[in-house]
Amino acid sequence: MLQAMTAAITGAQRILLTGPIDLDGDAVGAIVAMARAIRRRWPDKAVRVICDEALPRRYAFLAADDVRFERPAEATPAFDLAIVLDGDPRRLGAATAAFEAAAVRAQVDHHRSSDPAWVDVAVLDVDAASTTALVLELCDAWGVLLDQALAAPLFAGLVFDTSIFRYRLTNPPALRAAARLLETGIDHAQIVEKVLLEQSELRLRLRGAMIARCELALDGRLAWSSLPASGHLDADIGGLVDDLVFVESAHVGALLSERADGRVKISLRSKGAVDVSAVARSISPEGGGHLRAAGVIVDLDLEAAAARMVAAVAAALDGAPTAG
Numbered sequence: 001m002l003q004a005m006t007a008a009i010t011g012a013q014r015i016l017l018t019g020p021i022d023l024d025g026d027a028v029g030a031i032v033a034m035a036r037a038i039r040r041r042w043p044d045k046a047v048r049v050i051c052d053e054a055l056p057r058r059y060a061f062l063a064a065d066d067v068r069f070e071r072p073a074e075a076t077p078a079f080d081l082a083i084v085l086d087g088d089p090r091r092l093g094a095a096t097a098a099f100e101a102a103a104v105r106a107q108v109d110h111h112r113s114s115d116p117a118w119v120d121v122a123v124l125d126v127d128a129a130s131t132t133a134l135v136l137e138l139c140d141a142w143g144v145l146l147d148q149a150l151a152a153p154l155f156a157g158l159v160f161d162t163s164i165f166r167y168r169l170t171n172p173p174a175l176r177a178a179a180r181l182l183e184t185g186i187d188h189a190q191i192v193e194k195v196l197l198e199q200s201e202l203r204l205r206l207r208g209a210m211i212a213r214c215e216l217a218l219d220g221r222l223a224w225s226s227l228p229a230s231g232h233l234d235a236d237i238g239g240l241v242d243d244l245v246f247v248e249s250a251h252v253g254a255l256l257s258e259r260a261d262g263r264v265k266i267s268l269r270s271k272g273a274v275d276v277s278a279v280a281r282s283i284s285p286e287g288g289g290h291l292r293a294a295g296v297i298v299d300l301d302l303e304a305a306a307a308r309m310v311a312a313v314a315a316a317l318d319g320a321p322t323a324g
């Protein structure tokens with residue numbers, strides 16, 4: 001798995017790194033660390049980062065000036081190798097064309113919804129706590145020295161995806177990786193603050209609106225809420241759904257958010273009895289994610305999206321062993 005990726009990079013000159021739409025802390029951390037690691041190991045390679053969106057401001061501190069996040073341009077010549085990190089080729093948005101045009105397509109990911117058949121080279125491990133944990137394995141395989149420039153983005157991905165080592169994905173390899181990253185002297189508390197704890201005034205108010213509009217359904221087993229379009233971005237509400245799933249009676253939490261493009265993003269969380277990655281896929285084939293955290297974007301208005309979501313969760317709860 002790692003050898004195939006190493007061979008693909010060795011055989012390429014022009015390398016594209018990309019990530020899924022709605023870049024999160026793990027995607028950004030994985031892309032930044034991967035770009036730096038490839039340049040260290042192969043200084044002659046030309047590495048570019050092209051994503052659907054600009055680098056979210058929250059993560060700007062991870063990228064410095066050496067890793068520039070470009071938006072897709074019409075006249076980009078084809079790459080020898082394109083690598084999508086922390087996502088799959090179906091969710092690249094405007095970066096899809098650049099990815100598809102590459103001679104060799106590769107993926108580094110830990111999502112259940114990913115299928116290695118979609119790419120030529122896959123480093124795929126659903127047990128990895130974060131995609132950055134897999135990038136760390138690549139760094140080790142390449143003998144790249146772990147310093148703060150690599151450790152900070154790698155740590156950002158780990159704490160983002162485990163929500164500071166709380167979620168089940170937290171495992172001994174993740175904690176060993178974290179210990180190694182801290183040994184480089186990174187300011188881990190500051191990374192946690194910037195990546196997860198700091199929030200804008202807008203986000204605080206959206207959280208309030210979400211809580212005020214929360215409803216319990218399916219005998220309290222579903223706690224859900226919705227946010228009409230208010231100029232907010234997906235990045236403003238990422239993770240707010242966590243508040244919903246931890247309502248005592250709930251097995252599933254769901255937050256529906258109306259996007260600027262008129263579509264509705266459905267974010268799903270589970271305490272474990274229900275596989276919300278399967279729920280997301282039952283709502284739309286484009287849905288996906290992890291067993292306990294998943295999402296899907298639908299072309300419906302808020303009301304219709306809510307009805308579709310409640311029906312899908314009801315069906316999943318009926319099939320779940322601890323439901324009822």
Ligand SMILES: [Mn+2]
Nearest residue numbers: 026086131161
């Ligand atoms: Mn991830």
